[in-house]
Amino acid sequence: MIELAGIHHVTAITARIRDNHTFYTRTMGMRLVKKTVNQDDVSAYHLFYADGKATPGTDFTFFDWPMQRERRGTGCVWQTQFRVSGRSGVEWWENHLRTHGVHVSPMLQLGGRLTLEFEDSEGQRLAIVDDEGVGLSWPWEKSPVPPEFQIRGMGPLMLSVPDIKGTDELLREALMLKPRRDYLRPGPKRHVVYVYDIGNGGAAREVHVAVQPDLPPAVQGAGAVHHVALRVHTFEQHDAWIERLTRLGIPNTGLVDRHYFRSVYFREPNGILFEIATDGPGFTVDEPEEQLGLKLSLPPFLEGRRAEIEANLKPL
Numbered sequence: 537m538i539e540l541a542g543i544h545h546v547t548a549i550t551a552r553i554r555d556n557h558t559f560y561t562r563t564m565g566m567r568l569v570k571k572t573v574n575q576d577d578v579s580a581y582h583l584f585y586a587d588g589k590a591t592p593g594t595d596f597t598f599f600d601w602p603m604q605r606e607r608r609g610t611g612c613v614w615q616t617q618f619r620v621s622g623r624s625g626v627e628w629w630e631n632h633l634r635t636h637g638v639h640v641s642p643m644l645q646l647g648g649r650l651t652l653e654f655e656d657s658e659g660q661r662l663a664i665v666d667d668e669g670v671g672l673s674w675p676w677e678k679s680p681v682p683p684e685f686q687i688r689g690m691g692p693l694m695l696s697v698p699d700i701k702g703t704d705e706l707l708r709e710a711l712m713l714k715p716r717r718d719y720l721r722p723g724p725k726r727h728v729v730y731v732y733d734i735g736n737g738g739a740a741r742e743v744h745v746a747v748q749p750d751l752p753p754a755v756q757g758a759g760a761v762h763h764v765a766l767r768v769h770t771f772e773q774h775d776a777w778i779e780r781l782t783r784l785g786i787p788n789t790g791l792v793d794r795h796y797f798r799s800v801y802f803r804e805p806n807g808i809l810f811e812i813a814t815d816g817p818g819f820t821v822d823e824p825e826e827q828l829g830l831k832l833s834l835p836p837f838l839e840g841r842r843a844e845i846e847a848n849l850k851p852l
Contacts, residue, residue, distance in 0.1 A: 565681030606760035617691030702805025795835035
């Protein structure tokens, strides 16, 4: 039986790549583990921020596109969550972010976890969540954030849909996620959030789906999430997932070799773009771990265009 292993990465959109790089490496203390380009649009950076070892499941990545701000609504990924260990970690981040001029909302218990919500300067909706220290972590020794408070990886995927039916069927029947519980999200318009476990669940292996039929359709732009990626360990498992998606009649891209991992893309019924990606070969396939992110990396099929590509990219 094939099974998804958790979250692989989340990819978002920025229109201000220099500010983005400063915020995520300095304020958020994440490591830039791969500086490359969007393979389908080589005029745009694709930056990957992660933990000290570029572990799958810790990557928050950005496309550098000069777009207007997103129009918020439903049919989207509405928040990106980062995991830290313990209440003391969440409290440290509350003070740290305020010290750096970031507005944060009051801490709250959300879906059973202590949560601190905030936004970056482009309105990217973010949160710090307590994962109670479950699982291994690999701090980055050069991070401005102390090791014990560094981001341990990506938290639950937070989706918004106008209607749960099609999304529920895809998550349960196609992706074999397990419905676990639901909760009410507080606010002026309270709405139900359904929680699905990936494998054994936990903060690193959950999908939360908020049902918000009163919202207009979201329009992607700067400050929005472009897609979310789920994780498999091996190429063989990835091939099996492509076969499964195709057999179930789910339109998909088939195998896309991203050099650092293999991918397949498809949309859930409300239009949110999903990816299933492999752990390997990994970011050390073309540069050693200690030098990750220091220079522009290009997959082999783009290496012959390096001079042209570098000339069109702005310095970070």
